[in-house]
Amino acid sequence: MPSGSDLSKTYAIGDVHGCLDQLQRLVELCEQDAGEGQSKLVFLGDYIDRGPDSRGVIEFLMDLQKWSPDEIICLRGNHEDLLLAALEGQDAEQSWLLNGGYATLRSYGAACATDIPMPHIAWLRSLPLFHDDRKRFFVHAGVHPDRPLDQQRTRDLLWIKEPFLSSEKVLGRFIVHGHTPLKSGRPEVRINRVNIDTGAVFGRTLTSAVFDSRGAPPSRFLSVDPNAT
Known part of the structure; x- marks a missing residue:
């Protein structure tokens, strides 16, 4: 019989962007799929901006993490x-607002970034840039293929597109990322990575990649359609 660790699953969830209803339904799907087995949820960032309920998404994730921090x-x-930078100066705030920040302010009933509750800001500041489970490297945007994983720059982890997206170089881990929305609404699996930003905020699905002990790439996907009830 396989041991408990062999049965454990990891669910990675792509860019949410204020789509609280889809997020709640997808987390419920992941929990149902995991059943009584060991499981972990890894959220890949971009919880806020553009979509209708950034505040609700942050509150949901903070509460979820409070009860199961590990x-x-x-x-x-x-x-x-971008939001954290907006707290440091007016120019940075304008950049954030032009990238979807107005929707976040509306969800908080706030006039500017400094009106967002400090516990939420503190939580955002505490978020790590990556998670490494020794098989997979979970990160928001990706990695620079010319740098070892332990020498990646913060900007690349958060913002990179090229040359990462075109590279088939393997860096010792399978890379799990979002950041670049897929117009197809379906995850993209490559030899060295998987992109699970399936464009929920653009009316497409919110996706979770399911990982188990059988290999580094995802075994399958779960998704929630915004129009499904």
């Missing part, structure tokens, strides 16, 4: 980084 991993995305 099983709930929330990573920082570039949109969280």
